[in-house]
Amino acid sequence: MPPRPNRPVYLDNQATTPLDPRVWQAMVPFFTEHFGNPHSAEHAMGRFAEEAVETARGHVAALIGAEPREIILTSGATEANNLAIKGAARFAAARGSARRRVVTVATEHKCVLESVADLAAEGFEPVVLPVRTDGLLDLDTVAAALDDRTLLISVMAVNNEIGVTQDLAAIGRMARAKGVLFHSDAAQGAGKIPLDVAETGVDLLSISGHKLYGPKGIGALYVRRRPRARIAPLFSGGGQERGLRSGTLAPPLVVGFGEACRIAAAEMLLDAGRIADQRDRFLDRLARDVPGIVINANRTRRIPGNLNLTFPAARAADLMQALPELCVSTGSACSSAEVEPSYVLRAIGVPDEAAARTLRVGLGRFTSPADVDYAAAALAAAHGALAAKAA
Amino acid sequence: MIYLDANATEPLRPEARAAVLAALDLVGNPSSVHGAGRAARRVLEDSRESVAARFGAAPADVVFTAGGTEANAAAIHGLGRGRRVIAGATEHDAVLRAADTPVLLPVDHDGIADLPALERMLADGPPALVCLMAANNETGAVQPVAEAAALCRAHGALLHVDAVQAAGRIPFDLRAAGADSAALSAHKLGGPKGAGAILLRPGLHLPALVSGGGQERGRRGGTESLPAIAGFAAAAHAAGDASALAELRDAAEAACVAAGAIVVGGAAPRLPNTTCLALPGVRADTQVIALDLAGIAVSAGAACSSGKVARSRVIDAMGLPDLAGCAIRVSLPWNATASDIVAFTEAYARMAARLRSPALAEG
Numbered sequence: 174m175p176p177r178p179n180r181p182v183y184l185d186n187q188a189t190t191p192l193d194p195r196v197w198q199a200m201v202p203f204f205t206e207h208f209g210n211p212h213s214a215e216h217a218m219g220r221f222a223e224e225a226v227e228t229a230r231g232h233v234a235a236l237i238g239a240e241p242r243e244i245i246l247t248s249g250a251t252e253a254n255n256l257a258i259k260g261a262a263r264f265a266a267a268r269g270s271a272r273r274r275v276v277t278v279a280t281e282h283k284c285v286l287e288s289v290a291d292l293a294a295e296g297f298e299p300v301v302l303p304v305r306t307d308g309l310l311d312l313d314t315v316a317a318a319l320d321d322r323t324l325l326i327s328v329m330a331v332n333n334e335i336g337v338t339q340d341l342a343a344i345g346r347m348a349r350a351k352g353v354l355f356h357s358d359a360a361q362g363a364g365k366i367p368l369d370v371a372e373t374g375v376d377l378l379s380i381s382g383h384k385l386y387g388p389k390g391i392g393a394l395y396v397r398r399r400p401r402a403r404i405a406p407l408f409s410g411g412g413q414e415r416g417l418r419s420g421t422l423a424p425p426l427v428v429g430f431g432e433a434c435r436i437a438a439a440e441m442l443l444d445a446g447r448i449a450d451q452r453d454r455f456l457d458r459l460a461r462d463v464p465g466i467v468i469n470a471n472r473t474r475r476i477p478g479n480l481n482l483t484f485p486a487a488r489a490a491d492l493m494q495a496l497p498e499l500c501v502s503t504g505s506a507c508s509s510a511e512v513e514p515s516y517v518l519r520a521i522g523v524p525d526e527a528a529a530r531t532l533r534v535g536l537g538r539f540t541s542p543a544d545v546d547y548a549a550a551a552l553a554a555a556h557g558a559l560a561a562k563a564a
Numbered sequence: 565m566i567y568l569d570a571n572a573t574e575p576l577r578p579e580a581r582a583a584v585l586a587a588l589d590l591v592g593n594p595s596s597v598h599g600a601g602r603a604a605r606r607v608l609e610d611s612r613e614s615v616a617a618r619f620g621a622a623p624a625d626v627v628f629t630a631g632g633t634e635a636n637a638a639a640i641h642g643l644g645r646g647r648r649v650i651a652g653a654t655e656h657d658a659v660l661r662a663a664d665t666p667v668l669l670p671v672d673h674d675g676i677a678d679l680p681a682l683e684r685m686l687a688d689g690p691p692a693l694v695c696l697m698a699a700n701n702e703t704g705a706v707q708p709v710a711e712a713a714a715l716c717r718a719h720g721a722l723l724h725v726d727a728v729q730a731a732g733r734i735p736f737d738l739r740a741a742g743a744d745s746a747a748l749s750a751h752k753l754g755g756p757k758g759a760g761a762i763l764l765r766p767g768l769h770l771p772a773l774v775s776g777g778g779q780e781r782g783r784r785g786g787t788e789s790l791p792a793i794a795g796f797a798a799a800a801h802a803a804g805d806a807s808a809l810a811e812l813r814d815a816a817e818a819a820c821v822a823a824g825a826i827v828v829g830g831a832a833p834r835l836p837n838t839t840c841l842a843l844p845g846v847r848a849d850t851q852v853i854a855l856d857l858a859g860i861a862v863s864a865g866a867a868c869s870s871g872k873v874a875r876s877r878v879i880d881a882m883g884l885p886d887l888a889g890c891a892i893r894v895s896l897p898w899n900a901t902a903s904d905i906v907a908f909t910e911a912y913a914r915m916a917a918r919l920r921s922p923a924l925a926e927g
Contacts, residue, residue, distance in 0.1 A: 181598075183597065183600055185596060185600070185601075188592075188593040188595070188601070189591070189592065189593035191591045192588060197588060200588075202586070204584055204585075204756055204795075204824055205576060205581055209861075210569070210572040211570060212572075213572045213573070213861070213863060215852045215853070215856060215861075215862075215863050215864060216565070216855075216856045216863070217565055217856060218565055218569075218861055219572070219861070248631075248774075248786060248789065249630075249787060251774060251777055251786030252630070254775050255773075255774045255775060255776065282776065282777075283777050284775060284777050285776065285778045286776070287775040287776040288776060293777055346714070360581065381787075383593075383787060385892075388791065389787050389790055389791070389792075390630065390758045390759070390790075390792050391758065391789070391792070407637075407773060407774065408633065408641065408661075408773060409657070409658075409661035410636070410661055412656065412657070417636060419637075420630060420631045420632070420633035420634055421573065421631060421632075421633070421749075421751065421757055422757065423630075423631075423751075423756065423757035423758030423792065424757065425756060425757070425758070426758045426792070436838065493597070493598065497598075497599055497817020498599075500591075500600045500601070501598065502596060503597075558634050
């Protein structure tokens with residue numbers, strides 16, 4: 174076993190990312206001195222907060238090639254996904270649209286699957302598409318699901334467990350041709366891979382602050398203006414965010430989110446190159462010391478910061494227990510306390526018995542060579558010890 | 565800038581600031597099972613216990629949200645299913661717009677809900693959800709929540725209380741009030757923006773408005789905003805009651821009345837930090853702008869979407885239409901000082917003298 178690190182080694186960057194120190198710097202004055210309510214346009218303190226919010230909105234928009242007024246700030250990607258899916262369906266139904274089918278994918282985040290499922294009670298028809306064993310959608314399957322009964326299709330940009338990137342541009346073209354609204358949950362994609370709303374053709378796109386080195390409690394929904402994507406709010410009130418999301422905005426969180434998006438736009442490609450190097454270094458060592466380890470899902474169409482690994486001879490839960498200094502996970506954070514095997518792994522055909530031997534390793538902007546060296550050596554040593562005990 | 569717009573948002577309390585900054589250093593997602601996740605979870609659950617204890621709920625019955633608006637909306641959407649909604653006429657838009665067609669419960673000239681009318685409404689019709697705010701955001705009027713709760717219980721109705729303005733300023737306790745649910749906002753009691761909570765009576769089921777992920781026992785999906793929630797709990801703990809502010813508020817009121825102001829809702833029991841001052845014949849927006857230029861932040865009502873200063877719906881509902889377009893809200897923050905009040909009353913007197921001069925009034 175390698176020497177213990179002096180702090181936990183955090184390799185769970187799909188659950189949440191550490192706050193970038195530059196984001197922290199930008200946020201803190203808004204917690205302390207600039208406490209105005211950004212909707213208090215009547216006095217100087219309110220207007221100062223409002224200006225900061227609008228600058229930040231511009232950074233969020235720029236990250237995805239959108240206009241600032243197409244950005245609706247929410248409390249996070251879960252709320253944005255709920256707002257997009259339920260909001261689009263309810264708006265269309267209220268306008269008398271005959272389209273009732275809401276299409277999504279088996280490997281989507283729980284909040285997308287639940288939002289789609291919730292709509293069944295309101296008279297909509299949920300359709301959940303399967304994926305191939307490499308985690309990618311078959312475009313013929315998508316095409317078959319899109320017709321004049323289809324209201325919306327929701328496909329995530331990057332999967333949170335297995336890291337694969339779907340071909341949004343192709344799906345966007347198909348959706349547009351059939352008059353179907355296209356939503357993408359880009360919580361794991363924004364700031365990690367280039368995502369442009371024109372190129373992908375999305376009508377609605379969800380982003381999360383805390384997945385791109387920003388704060389928790391903030392996210393956004395992109396809502397296309399031309400041609401206009403129409404949605405109903407999840408809830409009403411003071412009418413903030415163009416009536417689509419009422420409630421006082423939190424300037425510290427918005428400013429932090431904006432700064433995180435600004436940094437991501439500038440540094441995304443540098444991050445990706447460095448993270449890919451660390452991943453390769455980690456994988457080289459681990460594969461050498463743990464023969465038979467399997468990388469799940471597509472090897473090339475993926476973000477560099479994610480590895481989903483099935484170990485040959487030890488259970489994931491036992492590996493995690495043996496390595497308290499290493500923060501990795503068995504799946505999405507939301508359901509990581511569950512004993513059920515990951516539905517994402519099931520969807521790509523990983524047997525439950527192998528899923529129990531599977532870990533998600535999430536590298537990020539602040540992952541160092543020393544971190545991955547420790548992780549590879551520690552996982553190999555723990556795996557060896559557990560395998561020997563079992564034998 | 566002298567800040568007297570606390571009902572729009574309170575300045576952050578130092579205890580909340582410390583808690584926010586400490587939580588910002590925690591890396592983990594509270595739902596993760598590894599060490600970093602468990603450390604985050606610990607702060608989340610400590611915060612939940614603290615908020616629960618402060619406002620008379622069990623920890624399991626506290627659902628964290630992004631703020632007061634979402635808390636009101638989720639409670640009313642969830643508890644109002646299959647019920648007709650009766651809402652006080654002076655409720656916040658977050659409440660009035662959460663139900664499709666709420667029936668309005670009238671208030672008197674001081675903004676206090678008409679309980680005999682409520683009893684008649686409850687006696688007549690299917691099961692209801694009643695929404696009554698603990699204290700009004702514009703006038704500070706404190707509603708008879710416990711009495712309303714007793715009526716609701718007697719008639720099989722549920723009572724939801726928007727306690728956003730009351731919590732931390734006057735005693736509020738869900739259990740003692742006998743209400744079924746309540747909405748709280750962190751930034752109205754000296755915590756950060758971006759956190760709020762729903763408090764529920766034990767055993768009351770709440771379907772999710774924002775679904776997915778299973779957080780908050782399935783009642784609100786999404787990774788919790790840990791720093792904001794930690795700051796919320798610290799602020800809730802620090803906010804005792806604001807009764808000491810009443811003396812400053814009363815001094816301000818007396819000086820403004822001497823300058824020509826009328827106190828709106830002054831005969832009602834009120835929040836100690838709030839006064840609603842009408843200057844007959846002078847538009848509210850003119851007053852607010854004049855005070856802003858004098859370095860004093862007040863408002864003409866709720867700080868919401870438009871930024872436009874319109875007539876006060878609340879004062880209209882109180883049956884005082886002549887005052888609805890010419891009232892400002894002065895709300896003292898937890899850290900208001902006597903010298904703030906002196907500066908405000910001097911500026912107010914100058915403004916009143918200038919704007920009420922006959923030449924201008926006729927122009």
